[in-house]
Amino acid sequence: MTTARRPATLDDVARAAGVSRSTASRVIAGNGFTSPVARDRVRTAADRLGYVPNAAARALVRGAGVRLLVAVAGATPSVLDDSYINQVVSTSAQVCAPYGLGVTVEWVPLDEPGRLTRLADDRGVAGLLLVNTTDAMLGLVPRRLRGRTASIGIGSASVPSVDIDNGGGTAAIVRHLYATGHRRIAMVTGPPWLTCATRSVEAYRGLLRQAGLPAREVVGDFSAARGRAAAREVLRRWPDTDAIVGISDATALGVIGQLRADGVQVPGDVAVTGFDDIPLASVTALTTASHPVRRIATAAATMVLEQRPVPPLTVFPSALVLRESA
Amino acid sequence: MTTARRPATLDDVARAAGVSRSTASRVIAGNGFTSPVARDRVRTAADRLGYVPNAAARALVRGAGVRLLVAVAGATPSVLDDSYINQVVSTSAQVCAPYGLGVTVEWVPLDEPGRLTRLADDRGVAGLLLVNTTDAMLGLVPRRLRGRTASIGIGSASVPSVDIDNGGGTAAIVRHLYATGHRRIAMVTGPPWLTCATRSVEAYRGLLRQAGLPAREVVGDFSAARGRAAAREVLRRWPDTDAIVGISDATALGVIGQLRADGVQVPGDVAVTGFDDIPLASVTALTTASHPVRRIATAAATMVLEQRPVPPLTVFPSALVLRESA
DNA sequence: TTGAAAGCGCTAACAT
DNA sequence: ATGTTAGCGCTTTCAA
Numbered sequence: 001m002t003t004a005r006r007p008a009t010l011d012d013v014a015r016a017a018g019v020s021r022s023t024a025s026r027v028i029a030g031n032g033f034t035s036p037v038a039r040d041r042v043r044t045a046a047d048r049l050g051y052v053p054n055a056a057a058r059a060l061v062r063g064a065g066v067r068l069l070v071a072v073a074g075a076t077p078s079v080l081d082d083s084y085i086n087q088v089v090s091t092s093a094q095v096c097a098p099y100g101l102g103v104t105v106e107w108v109p110l111d112e113p114g115r116l117t118r119l120a121d122d123r124g125v126a127g128l129l130l131v132n133t134t135d136a137m138l139g140l141v142p143r144r145l146r147g148r149t150a151s152i153g154i155g156s157a158s159v160p161s162v163d164i165d166n167g168g169g170t171a172a173i174v175r176h177l178y179a180t181g182h183r184r185i186a187m188v189t190g191p192p193w194l195t196c197a198t199r200s201v202e203a204y205r206g207l208l209r210q211a212g213l214p215a216r217e218v219v220g221d222f223s224a225a226r227g228r229a230a231a232r233e234v235l236r237r238w239p240d241t242d243a244i245v246g247i248s249d250a251t252a253l254g255v256i257g258q259l260r261a262d263g264v265q266v267p268g269d270v271a272v273t274g275f276d277d278i279p280l281a282s283v284t285a286l287t288t289a290s291h292p293v294r295r296i297a298t299a300a301a302t303m304v305l306e307q308r309p310v311p312p313l314t315v316f317p318s319a320l321v322l323r324e325s326a
Numbered sequence: 327m328t329t330a331r332r333p334a335t336l337d338d339v340a341r342a343a344g345v346s347r348s349t350a351s352r353v354i355a356g357n358g359f360t361s362p363v364a365r366d367r368v369r370t371a372a373d374r375l376g377y378v379p380n381a382a383a384r385a386l387v388r389g390a391g392v393r394l395l396v397a398v399a400g401a402t403p404s405v406l407d408d409s410y411i412n413q414v415v416s417t418s419a420q421v422c423a424p425y426g427l428g429v430t431v432e433w434v435p436l437d438e439p440g441r442l443t444r445l446a447d448d449r450g451v452a453g454l455l456l457v458n459t460t461d462a463m464l465g466l467v468p469r470r471l472r473g474r475t476a477s478i479g480i481g482s483a484s485v486p487s488v489d490i491d492n493g494g495g496t497a498a499i500v501r502h503l504y505a506t507g508h509r510r511i512a513m514v515t516g517p518p519w520l521t522c523a524t525r526s527v528e529a530y531r532g533l534l535r536q537a538g539l540p541a542r543e544v545v546g547d548f549s550a551a552r553g554r555a556a557a558r559e560v561l562r563r564w565p566d567t568d569a570i571v572g573i574s575d576a577t578a579l580g581v582i583g584q585l586r587a588d589g590v591q592v593p594g595d596v597a598v599t600g601f602d603d604i605p606l607a608s609v610t611a612l613t614t615a616s617h618p619v620r621r622i623a624t625a626a627a628t629m630v631l632e633q634r635p636v637p638p639l640t641v642f643p644s645a646l647v648l649r650e651s652a
Numbered sequence: 653t654t655g656a657a658a659g660c661g662c663t664a665a666c667a668t
Numbered sequence: 669a670t671g672t673t674a675g676c677g678c679t680t681t682c683a684a
Contacts, residue, residue: 007447007449009676009677009678010677010678010679011677011678019654019655020654020655020656021655021656021677021678021679022654022655022656022657022679022680023653023654023655025678025679025680026653026654026679026680028678029678029679031679031680032653032654032679032680033653033654034653034654035653035654038653038654050447052447052448052449052450053677053678054386054449054450054676054677054678055382055391055392055393055448055449055450056381056382056383056385056386056391056392056449056450056676056677056678057382057386057660057676057677057678057679058677058678058679059382059392059660059678060380060382060383060386060660060661060662060676060677060678060679061659061660061677061678061679061680062660062678062679062680063660065381065382066381066382066385066392066393066428066450067381067392067393067426067427067428068428070419080416080420081620083409083412083413083605085416086409086412086413086415086416087409087412089412089415089416089419090406090411090412090415090416090431093396093415093419093429093430093431094406094431094432096428096430097430097431097432100393100448100450101393101428101430102392102393102394102419102422102427102428102429102430103419103428103429103430104419104422104423104427104428104429105416105419105420105423106420106423121333121376121378122378122426123333123378123380123381123382123661124378124380124381124382124392124426224605224606224608224609250605250606250609253606253609253610254609256609257609257610257611278606279409279550279576280550280576280579280604280606280610282550283550283576283579283580283583284579284583284606284609284610285583294407335660335661335662336661336662336663337661337662345670345671346670346671346672347661347662347663347671347672348663348664348670348671348672348673349669349670349671351662351663351664352663352669352670355662355663357663357664358664358669358670359669359670360669360670361669361670364669364670379661379662380660380661380662382660382661382662383660383661383662383663383676384661384662384663385662385676386660386661386662386663386676386677386678387661387662387663387664387675387676388662388663388664388676389676449677
């Protein structure tokens with residue numbers, strides 16, 4: 001039985017390997033010149049002792065941080081209470097684990113982007129992951145964090161980003177509706193300030209215009225509750241509507257719930273589509289577009305962790321998922 | 327404009343306040359004796375300089391860690407890919423933010439509880455949050471982390487826990503079914519090793535026994551896919567079943583999907599209930615029991631952060647939510 | 653290619 | 669009640 005003794009430090013490893021602490025450090029951290037012999041001996045010793053570098057000590061001397069900050073822009077703190085955000089945070093936390101870094105989430109009010117500065121000025125912050133960010137916030141990323149920042153959504157010259165092809169995804173949905181005979185297609189949109197939502201709306205508008213059809217838009221906010229209300233509004237304003245495009249699955253499910261409650265057949269009378277392909281979309285047979293959120297979050301987190309030159313924009317495709325609701 | 331200069335250290339604060347670094351430390355960290363005058367001057371100086379303690383330095387000297395480890399027990403790594411876990415991780419990350427601690431998630435294989443030891447031996451780990459843990463894992467919490475560990479689910483003499491009153495919640499559901507005239511009630515259970523799931527099953531069995539009714543159990547795994555298959559199995563084995571209790575909302579939604587696909591009316595022919603009240607339960611009009619997951623995660627995370635003596639077990643109630651499916 | 657030495661920012665004895 | 673002092677474990681000049 002191994003007694004619960006003090007865990008090995010770099011000094012222990014160096015001593016066991018018969019080299020100086022500096023050499024051991026160079027081998028473990030992977031910087032500076034080391035002879036193959038030294039490398040080998042240090043690695044062996046480290047393995048044998050179960051050496052794990054002390055993240056705090058490392059961060060201290062390097063002036064680096066110990067955690068990844070996920071900064072989510074939004075109107076209210078409740079934006080953090082969202083399954084998409086949960087997934088991004090949780091995935092980041094998985095990606096960070098092997099690096100010995102933790103993850104923290106904070107809300108940045110839309111009308112007070114300067115909050116980001118306060119948060120990012122903390123030296124404990126090793127990297128920054130912006131979610132649903134605005135141009136104003138992108139401009140406020142402190143210089144110290146340049147190259148240690150990535151954005152999920154829009155990016156900038158100095159902030160690389162990963163994004164979903166929302167336009168393409170929405171276009172595929174609208175084309176499908178058109179191809180299946182729908183001509184009076186309405187949309188429940190997202191908040192206007194959100195670029196990714198705007199791209200969907202623009203794709204919808206563009207396609208309808210091309211087809212010579214009028215746009216029928218009601219503003220929503222991604223929530224199911226708003227979706228219910230929006231469904232009523234759509235049918236009140238345009239009673240002959242035969243399809244409703246939801247900006248999100250939650251929106252679409254709200255729409256469907258309200259329609260069915262009002263005796264409207266889905267998809268018989270009105271076809272309904274979502275966006276995101278949340279787990280329950282499959283259960284509820286919702287036609288939607290799927291997005292690899294985990295892969296996206298992984299890509300973004302990896303960018304800030306790896307510090308390698310990365311392409312300024314990585315676009316992930318949106319894939320049409322046909323089910324029964326449209 | 328404030329030039330982007332080096333952030334203030336404790337030394338800067340001490341100098342500005344005209345006291346020694348130790349005094350400043352005592353004021354900021356809140357330990358040891360300090361005069362009201364000193365307290366005041368240090369606090370003022372810290373505010374003025376925008377001082378933020380360096381988490382790495384603090385952790386280093388204290389021998390404490392810099393992150394909270396959320397350890398999730400499960401059969402496969404895919405347990406991390408779950409909305410409940412996402413919510414726990416994300417909530418913890420919110421709670422940890424003001425403490426300057428990050429969060430990390432790792433999977434602990436059920437058949438290899440020792441993995442926990444390896445993970446927790448990392449000195450970077452400041453605290454431990456066990457999720458869906460087993461007795462074997464509870465016994466492996468390293469001594470260093472005693473008092474810095476909490477469990478969501480079962481606990482032990484040395485590990486305080488927060489838990490849901492699954493038994494009570496399930497009992498309320500079964501009673502409701504009974505009260506509404508159902509007598510041939512089946513249940514799609516969870517994996518047998520999970521204590522919280524077992525408690526639900528036992529409540530179900532107990533109530534049926536009391537009523538002199540036979541139990542009808544099919545093993546599930548919380549997933550919708552398994553729910554679909556289980557629905558078929560239930561009706562094959564007991565064709566006259568008039569109600570199905572799902573161990574989770576996903577299970578129940580799978581059950582409902584399959585029943586409807588097979589032309590069975592819900593709740594007309596068979597009533598179906600879920601458990602958890604996920605956001606979409608309301609949209610799909612699922613009768614279920616709701617649990618304050620965010621409050622639970624907050625309570626658990628706070629326990630490990632605050633280090634105060636806490637009650638060994640905090641039970642959160644399960645609240646019956648009546649909708650249309652039963 | 654390696655070692656010696658300095659110090660990152662902070663806390664906690666210990667002394668006063 | 670406060671100051672002095674000695675590190676926590678690591679990286680990184682600087683010399684050799």
